[in-house]
Amino acid sequence: MNRIAAGEVIERPAAAVKELVENALDAGARQIDVVMRDGGRALIVVSDDGCGMTPDELSLALERHATSKLPDDDLVHITSLGFRGEALPSIAAVSRLTITSRPPGAENAMSLTVEGGRKSAVQPAANPTGTRVEVRDLFFATPARLKFLKTARTELSHARDALQRLAMAHPEVGFTLSDSERKLLALAPAEGELFESRLKRLAAVMGRDFQENALPIDAEREGLRLTGFIGLPTLNRGNSLLQHLFVNGRPVRDKLLYGAVRGAYQDFLARDRHPVLALFLQVPPELVDVNVHPTKAEVRFRDPGLVRGLIVSAARHALAGAGHRAATTVADAALGALRPMAQPYGGGGPGVRASSYAAMPRGMAEAAARYHAPLPGMDEAPAARFSEASPAALDGGPAPESYPLGAARAQLHRTYVVAQTADGIVIVDQHAAHERLVYETMKRQLAETGVARQLLLLPEVVELGEGPAERLTARREELAELGLVIEPFGAGAVVVREVPALLGTLDVEGLLRDLADELTAFDEALALRDRLETVCGTMACHGSVRAGRELNQDEMNALLRNMEATPHSGQCNHGRPTYVELKLADIEKLFGRR
Ligand SMILES: Nc1ncnc2c1ncn2[C@@H]1O[C@H](COP(=O)(O)OP(=O)(O)OP(=O)(O)O)[C@@H](O)[C@H]1O
Ligand SMILES: [Mg+2]
Numbered sequence: 001m002n003r004i005a006a007g008e009v010i011e012r013p014a015a016a017v018k019e020l021v022e023n024a025l026d027a028g029a030r031q032i033d034v035v036m037r038d039g040g041r042a043l044i045v046v047s048d049d050g051c052g053m054t055p056d057e058l059s060l061a062l063e064r065h066a067t068s069k070l071p072d073d074d075l076v077h078i079t080s081l082g083f084r085g086e087a088l089p090s091i092a093a094v095s096r097l098t099i100t101s102r103p104p105g106a107e108n109a110m111s112l113t114v115e116g117g118r119k120s121a122v123q124p125a126a127n128p129t130g131t132r133v134e135v136r137d138l139f140f141a142t143p144a145r146l147k148f149l150k151t152a153r154t155e156l157s158h159a160r161d162a163l164q165r166l167a168m169a170h171p172e173v174g175f176t177l178s179d180s181e182r183k184l185l186a187l188a189p190a191e192g193e194l195f196e197s198r199l200k201r202l203a204a205v206m207g208r209d210f211q212e213n214a215l216p217i218d219a220e221r222e223g224l225r226l227t228g229f230i231g232l233p234t235l236n237r238g239n240s241l242l243q244h245l246f247v248n249g250r251p252v253r254d255k256l257l258y259g260a261v262r263g264a265y266q267d268f269l270a271r272d273r274h275p276v277l278a279l280f281l282q283v284p285p286e287l288v289d290v291n292v293h294p295t296k297a298e299v300r301f302r303d304p305g306l307v308r309g310l311i312v313s314a315a316r317h318a319l320a321g322a323g324h325r326a327a328t329t330v331a332d333a334a335l336g337a338l339r340p341m342a343q344p345y346g347g348g349g350p351g352v353r354a355s356s357y358a359a360m361p362r363g364m365a366e367a368a369a370r371y372h373a374p375l376p377g378m379d380e381a382p383a384a385r386f387s388e389a390s391p392a393a394l395d396g397g398p399a400p401e402s403y404p405l406g407a408a409r410a411q412l413h414r415t416y417v418v419a420q421t422a423d424g425i426v427i428v429d430q431h432a433a434h435e436r437l438v439y440e441t442m443k444r445q446l447a448e449t450g451v452a453r454q455l456l457l458l459p460e461v462v463e464l465g466e467g468p469a470e471r472l473t474a475r476r477e478e479l480a481e482l483g484l485v486i487e488p489f490g491a492g493a494v495v496v497r498e499v500p501a502l503l504g505t506l507d508v509e510g511l512l513r514d515l516a517d518e519l520t521a522f523d524e525a526l527a528l529r530d531r532l533e534t535v536c537g538t539m540a541c542h543g544s545v546r547a548g549r550e551l552n553q554d555e556m557n558a559l560l561r562n563m564e565a566t567p568h569s570g571q572c573n574h575g576r577p578t579y580v581e582l583k584l585a586d587i588e589k590l591f592g593r594r
């Protein structure tokens with residue numbers, strides 16, 4: 001059988017971390033701790049509390065193809081993550097490697113160092129039960145590879161990604177990752193039966209949002225079992241990075257699997273949006289070849305059609321069963337929150353203040369708006385602005401209530417626009433909505449004509465410090481494509497000449513600072529276009545309509561009409577809703593009228 005050499009695949013610190021952590025998992029560890037210094041260039045330490053190695057196994061571990069994991073050299077029934085006996089020798093070939101290991105019951109640990117391909121003698125050392133692998137000066141002898149490494153921060157974040165992916169598949173194992181200063185990741189072993197512990201782990205890695213918006217999957221077909229959680233369509237992203245797919249506990253990036261996921265969501269999501277999910281496929285080892293890709297990132301199934309069918313049908317089934325859950329959870333939550341408040345006060349309780357104000361005689365509302373004075377009988381002044389309720393103001397178009405998002409009636413707390421629809425009330429989060437509108441408009445402009453720019457009358461010089469200024473100017477061309485024209489301006493400063501027109505008045509300095517921060521987190525290889533959501537979110541955040549800005553009625557109605565005309569405007573870029581609709585029927589229920 002033709003084995004694939006791992007030597008080619010230790011191309012960055014994260015790859016070494018992945019191999020070492022996989023070994024620890026194969027060794028049955030319950031706790032795995034990773035330490036990296038200088039992004040893994042200076043030092044990587046992976047310690048586990050697994051089965052350890054005897055002195056003989058220790059020296060064998062560094063021989064090529066000396067895997068202990070394939071009894072009878074059987075490449076057909078692979079159940080471990082490792083199977084080539086390549087990882088340790090490959091890492092040893094490009095670093096100074098020390099392995100210290102102690103199997104349970106051994107009196108002390110033994111340690112072995114390899115440097116420049118030469119093994120030291122096996123020596124007694126101190127270590128608790130388990131194994132500790134230290135990789136020093138990675139790539140010290142291969143300057144070419146060293147040159148291709150990114151900043152320590154980027155390398156660290158790659159390692160964290162790799163560790164998180166493995167951690168998702170092993171909720172029963174605890175993981176930590178730290179650099180010399182702080183802990184970047186701490187995942188306690190998750191308890192409970194499989195679905196429960198897995199959801200806990202997924203929430204810890206993918207966030208609460210996912211936990212709250214995920215549907216469980218559990219399906220079986222001809223010996224294949226698919227389990228995991230898939231996000232509601234409203235929880236979508238601009239790329240497929242948050243689609244985590246596992247085959248027999250191994251994270252994979254496999255075209256067939258992505259295709260199946262796409263197929264499953266086809267009717268629920270726009271083509272350029274991607275769901276968030278974590279799916280675990282359990283396949284009898286003889287029905288899948290895991291030895292087809294140098295980093296084991298891809299697999300080959302004996303029967304691809306079977307796999308695809310299983311994924312598509314299980315996911316579709318779950319999604320269809322969820323119906324309009326996204327929308328209703330939001331409204332239900334809102335109603336649930338109102339209900340307890342409404343009771344002690346009876347009919348006119350504070351839970352529905354907004355709507356009772358809107359229904360008040362107009363003269364009173366106007367007076368209140370004009371003087372910002374507390375309303376008679378109310379002990380606190382709401383931070384509300386009231387609108388002119390006359391439909392005539394809209395030039396004889398259709399009655400504003402007949403628009404899906406209705407006619408704007410008030411702005412509350414300088415954050416929420418309240419509108420009246422034909423049969424209910426709509427509450428819009430103006431900030432979230434604006435963010436979404438900017439995103440969708442920019443996306444359209446980018447595809448069509450390029451993002452429209454607006455010249456600043458007075459170019460603005462922003463002092464950022466050298467690092468941030470460099471990061472921004474390195475991305476000048478891409479930023480210009482997105483409507484932001486900057487030039488370097490001496491050391492540590494940039495001058496801003498043009499900004500995206502659709503942002504209106506802008507806090508230029510704040511925007512640049514935030515963008516510079518974000519760029520540190522982005523992979524250098526990633527186009528800003530691919531991070532459009534994040535970039536737009538940041539831009540919109542500094543644009544004109546943010547939380548806290550007062551809107552007049554025309555502005556409020558323009559926002560509503562704009563939302564109606566914009567695809568996906570029902571949710572902000574983070575999958576949170578941009579508006580909530582409460583039907584009159586539901587509101588009546590609150591007051592026991594139904
Ligand atoms: N943390 C560990 N605990 C116990 N044994 C280990 C550990 N790390 C490595 N070993 C032993 O060293 C051997 C070599 O490890 P290595 O990672 O090079 O190969 P592998 O895991 O068998 O295959 P692959 O190259 O596919 O990872 C393993 O087969 C295992 O016996
Ligand atoms: Mg291995």
